[in-house]
Amino acid sequence: MSSDRFIRERFFPQIWCPGCGHGTILNNLVRVAREMGLDPEKVCTVSGIGCSARISGYLDFHTMHTLHGRALAFATGVKLARPELTVLVPMGDGDALAIGGNHFIHAARRNINMTVFVMNNRIYGMTGGQYSPLSGTGVLATTAPYRSIDRDFDVVKLAMGAGATFVARTTAYHVQEMAKLMKKAISHKGFAVLEILSQCPTYFGRKNKLGGPVQMLEYFKEKTVPLGSDKLNQDPTLIPRGIFVEETIPEYCDEYAKIVALAQEGARKRG
Numbered sequence: 001m002s003s004d005r006f007i008r009e010r011f012f013p014q015i016w017c018p019g020c021g022h023g024t025i026l027n028n029l030v031r032v033a034r035e036m037g038l039d040p041e042k043v044c045t046v047s048g049i050g051c052s053a054r055i056s057g058y059l060d061f062h063t064m065h066t067l068h069g070r071a072l073a074f075a076t077g078v079k080l081a082r083p084e085l086t087v088l089v090p091m092g093d094g095d096a097l098a099i100g101g102n103h104f105i106h107a108a109r110r111n112i113n114m115t116v117f118v119m120n121n122r123i124y125g126m127t128g129g130q131y132s133p134l135s136g137t138g139v140l141a142t143t144a145p146y147r148s149i150d151r152d153f154d155v156v157k158l159a160m161g162a163g164a165t166f167v168a169r170t171t172a173y174h175v176q177e178m179a180k181l182m183k184k185a186i187s188h189k190g191f192a193v194l195e196i197l198s199q200c201p202t203y204f205g206r207k208n209k210l211g212g213p214v215q216m217l218e219y220f221k222e223k224t225v226p227l228g229s230d231k232l233n234q235d236p237t238l239i240p241r242g243i244f245v246e247e248t249i250p251e252y253c254d255e256y257a258k259i260v261a262l263a264q265e266g267a268r269k270r271g
């Protein structure tokens with residue numbers, strides 16, 4: 001099947017700024033869908049609101065563009081109603097972990113079979129560069145003109161703590177690794193989280209004087225290392241990439257189907 005089959009051409013040109021990492025993620029998702037032989041009729045992409053969330057418009061699957069921070073609630077409904085669908089949930093860091101943080105924790109805890117891509121650009125891109133829970137201290141943002149004093153947190157650790165059964169991290173620089181991890185995350189039966197560090201040159205980069213998209217990609221190249229690398233012990237500022245958790249435990253829709261069967265059996269017995 002050609003890549004065109006996965007693209008909704010009438011939504012183009014896309015809205016992202018030149019050099020935005022989100023375009024690389026879209027490109028890879030299309031490639032991965034083609035290489036995995038996904039049937040577009042059997043995939044549902046559910047997103048909230050944000051630059052990242054726009055990705056669902058560009059993919060010619062079943063798609064739902066829902067409410068900021070509520071993509072996982074909608075995705076849970078879709079998956080429970082139609083468990084045979086492959087459910088993909090692309091989210092921004094604000095969408096997933098500020099307004100949507102509680103949904104993120106509980107979807108992970110349930111181990112419902114879907115794949116979350118946290119497109120982490122450490123800023124609210126769509127609304128003009130407000131700082132997000134993942135911006136971290138010392139960052140300049142439109143809502144932190146004298147630098148942010150709020151600490152960030154580690155998405156990977158949060159996902160692991162909340163019980164996600166596949167947790168991985170990559171960056172927009174590591175394109176082939178990203179494709180590999182996307183395939184693994186999509187194939188995983190359970191709640192899969194793939195954090196993708198993505199550059200926002202317009203708000204995060206410009207405000208923090210990080211240079212253009214090329215310099216921001218070089219930062220990902222230099223400041224991240226594969227999990228297990230010795231360098232992680234030598235330099236605590238390095239960010240590990242790779243698969244942190246991959247485990248199989250009962251999946252939520254399967255367990256729910258068993259409860260439905262029990263309830264039906266009970267109803268039959270009662271007459």
Ligand SMILES: Cc1ncc(C[n+]2csc(CCOP(=O)(O)OP(=O)(O)O)c2C)c(N)n1
Nearest residue numbers: 049050051052068092093094095124125126
């Ligand atoms: C309930 C609600 N609150 C706030 C907004 C405004 N809003 C739209 S997108 C967004 C943040 C987007 O940032 P992020 O999720 O990190 O994605 P990005 O645009 O950076 O990809 C906000 C605050 C909204 N649409 N709905």
